[in-house]
Amino acid sequence: MFRDNSTDKNPQLKKYLTPVGAWALAFGCSVGWGSFVMPGTTFLPLAGPVGTTLGMIIGGFVMFLIGVNFHYMMNKYPDDGGTYAFSKYVFGYDQGFLGAWFLLLVYMAIVWANATAIPIICRNLFPGLLEKGLCYNIAGFEVYVYESLLSAVIIGISGFICLSGGKLSSLVQTVFAFVLIGGITVVALLILASGRVSAATFEPGFVSGKSNGFQIFQIVALAPWAYVGFESISHSTEEFNFSQKKSGWIFFFALLAGAAAYSLLSLIAVTALPAGASNWKMYIDHLGQFSGIAGLPTFHAATTIIGKPGFILLCFAVAAGIVTGLIGNLIAASRLMYSMARDNLFPEWVGKLNKYDVPYKAIMVITAVSMIIPFFGRTAISWIVDVNTIGATLAYSYTSFAAFKSAREEGNATVQLTGGIGLVISVIFTIYFLIPNLWSVEALSQQSYIIIILWSIAGFVAFYFILKSDKTKKFGHSTTSLIALLFLVFFISMLWFREASHKTSEEALTDLKDYYISRMEERGIELTDSEMLNVNGYIEKKVNDVNNSLQIKSILQMLTILIALYVMFSVYRTMHKRGRDMEMEKIAAEENSKAKSMFLSNMSHDLRTPMNAIIGYTELTKDIKGMPPEALENLYKIEYSGKHLLSLINDVLDMGRIENGKMTLEIEDTDITTTMHDVKVIFMPQMKSKNISFEVVTEGVKNRYVKCDENRLNRVLLNLISNAFKFTPEGGTITVSLIQKGVAGGKGKYEIRVKDTGMGMSPEFAATVFDAYTRENTAIRIQGTGLGMAITKSIIELMGGDIRVESEKVKGSEFIINVAFEIIPDEDYVKKHQPVQDVGKDFSKYTVLLVEDQVINKEIAIRLLKKYGFKYDTAENGQVALDKVSSSAPGTFDLILMDIQMPVMDGYTAARKIRELEDPELNSIPILAMSANAFAEDVTNARDSGMNGHISKPIEVNKMIETMSEFL
Secondary structure, three states, rough: OOOOOOOOOOOOOOOEEEEHHHHHHHHHHOOOOOOHHHHHHHHHHHHHHHHHHHHHHHHHHHHHHHHHHHHHHHHHHHOOOOOOHHHHOOOOOHHEEEEEEEHHHHHHHHHHHHHHHHHHHHHHHHHOOOOOOOOOOOOOOOHHHHHHHHHHHHHHHHHHHHHOOOHHHHHHHHHHHHHHHHHHHHHHHHHHOOOOEEEHHHHHOOOOOOOOOHHHHHHHHHHHHHHOOHHHHHHHHEEOOOOOOHHHHHHHHHHHHHHHHHHHHHHHOOOOOOOOOOOOHHHOOOHHHHHHHHHHHHHHHHHHHOOOHHHHHHHHHHHHHHHHHHHHHHHHHHHHHHHHHHOOOOHHHHHHHOOOOOOOHHHHHHHHHHHHHHHOOOOHHHHHOHHHHHHHHHHHHHHHHHHHHHHHOOHHHHHHHHHHHHHHHHHHHHHHOOOOOOOOOOOOOOOHHHHHHHHHHHHHHHHHHHHHHHOOOOOOOHHHHHHHHHHHHHHHHHHHHHHHHHHHHHHHHHHHHHHHHHHHHHHHOOOHHHHHHHHHHHHHHHHHHHHHHHHHHHHHHHHHHHHHHHHHHHHHHHHHHHHHHHHHHHHHHHHHHHHHHHHHHHHHHHHHHHHHHHHHHHHHOOOOOOHHHHHHHHHHHHHHHHHHHHHHHHHHHHHHHHHHOOOOOOOOOEEEHHHHHHHHHHHHHHHOOOOEEEEEEEEEEOOEEEEHHHHHHHHHHHHHEEEHHHHHOOOEEEEEEEEEEEEEEEEEEEEEEEEEOOOOOOHHOOOOOOOOOOOOHHHOOOOOOOHHHHHHHHHHHHHOOOEEEEEOOOEEEEEEEEEEEEEOOOOHHHOOOOOOOOOOOOOOEEEEEEEEEEEEEHHHHHHEEEEHHOEEEEEHHHHHHHHHHHHOOOOOOOOOOOOOOOOOOHHHHHHHHHHOOOOOHHOOEOOOOOOOOOHHHHHHHHHHHHEEEEEEEEHHHHHHHHHHHHHH
């Protein structure tokens, strides 16, 4: 039956849950056996039939406000885990753990409550049926083995149903959910149709002694307990086979059915009175004196008015309530554990799925533990059940706060309102139940307080081990959750101590009262001296008993605090160690970054130097006259391949600098339309070779002069167009368009589109096209590193813009860039950039000092200088260059071409020392760096050392001559 999917990389839950199934899950979890018993024991004594009905309706509405927050978060984060998932995404994994820790206890406690309710129901409906065999007493409750065995068997059957797949458990849940609400509704209608019910039946509508409004509030305050579990579908979001947008309506109808069930059962409970009771108030006030069916007002009314059919209908309904509670909360708890296991809050095996794609090991663990619980008796379990409301309101608080925070970031005013209201209401409910006598609410039992304390400390311990084994460092980033947990321990321990002291004092005073009464009855009002001594001695003894008891409890309280502090200190020590390790890692990363920068700089130089020889000699060889056509064609191929190799080198080096955060922009005045059309000139011969229709459109651009990094913008265009060229077959179309979208804040908004009719991309690859090193499998024959698009995106983002792609297989792709550049007024640009006088092609009157240590680079440079008619002299390092310049007559050298990496003296040092010469004609000779160090900081370093410009290797001949002409 089970499949161990330990080898599955990402096991997925099956999408089986229909809207009706989700409603059944939410309704079945929120309404259980308590709705049949609590009217007589809790609801009616607090507020009467009218107050209870109004309170349940209002309480349902309050829960729906919280449901709106769940609906919003489920749509935003459609993961299993409910409150845990919402908290971890909005507040971090630490807060997610805190909410999940208490919510897990809630769901398991509801399972236990439903299971141990079976003996209670049986004892009233079928007296003596199971009260046989071995019997023992726990906390005042008689436990019969047959009752516990029946409860354990029903839990086991429910667990088996959950293990057998989502479809089966959903079907069972749905059937029993309709039986539950249907049975209640039919009984209510039959009672109403009997003619034995009138308005007087429900009088008085409220209880006396308290205001009607406060009575209603008391019932509303029970809403978290009454409706807890309505949010359980948030733990099965990944199993929806419908849109999460429908979850709001599911919450509404589940809560509507829940309010109807609670209200109808409360009204049914007062429609029939046993002998001797004149009205429902007298009946409920003396309910403890009745046994059998009369001890359950709902069953008494159904049986009295309808007869055996009414009894049977309610039996089916209460059985359905128990089953839906068991199955629903087993599903909720197992999905929560599954979600937590995925994040390593539980061992990995807890999240394993079986062949039905349900987390079977989580279900088995919960079922196994739950089958043992009934043997501890109802009283012991009630202590845990008392904690439910605290855990539920904590979950509601987290979800509401998460919804409020997320909605505020998105500007959603509606959810901001419901989130704020949900948070406030949840906090009020928590305080109402935690602090005894604050609003006349009955205090939790001492044992319940102790359970909260122990569960909180267990949470500390669990978090400590999670933190120690956390390899991904998702935890330990927030001290708020730890402080909140510690505060809860201290606060609850204080309340426990208060209640324990109160109980101890009460017992002592009762003993004293009984003692005095007995003595006065025996001896009269006046007491002898000896009798007074005895009384004083007895009182002193009782005071000592109280003091001793309080002292023991104080010691226990301090031990609790010390244990919590010890665990918290251990957690803090682990967090501190992690912080120290992270600091060391940061230092190491910075050192690695420096080493990487140095490596990239050296790599740039070492790779560009041989590329300079390849491209330089190719350029020179092409000029040899009489070159055979085949040889010339080969040279063109070598030149193309060399430039392609250089582009690959640039991609790898640039990607390294991007990852290192070293890429910066070089802003300059730019004619953006000219830049676009220059690209057309570059690519037009290639386009013609493939018969591709190539067009560049810039019409409608009103502000053509801008400040931008023209070289990098050109790099972006080259990347996009070359990609389009590679992927577009012969006879295709490529269109590049520049559109101005407007002006804002002195900046022009521009949109650049590069569209082709090539092979296009799959949606999966289009989503990753801007990731580094990615190439589509279908395109492995295309050359490239897979870095071009990543570099393009980085450049655009560095410019403050964005880029996206729209593509469809076979039909082509379109890359769309949106960017803003500072506008330069036309008159300012024209005035600043007047055409300089053409120096012509005759460079024979200029003498250049070439400073280069590499023989091959020197030979290439000399041959290029000769080609254009320059006179020249050479120096093999910076020191020799400095000596030649300092000893030369003014006018000897018109320009210096300076390499950077050289022995004896590097180019930067040589340039600075030349600028320090006393002769103004010598120290002002133009110096151009001609280096394979071609990064932006290399250009900046060259200028900072006194150089006038920078020529990158491999040498682009036209750019070299243009740059030299600028300074001659």
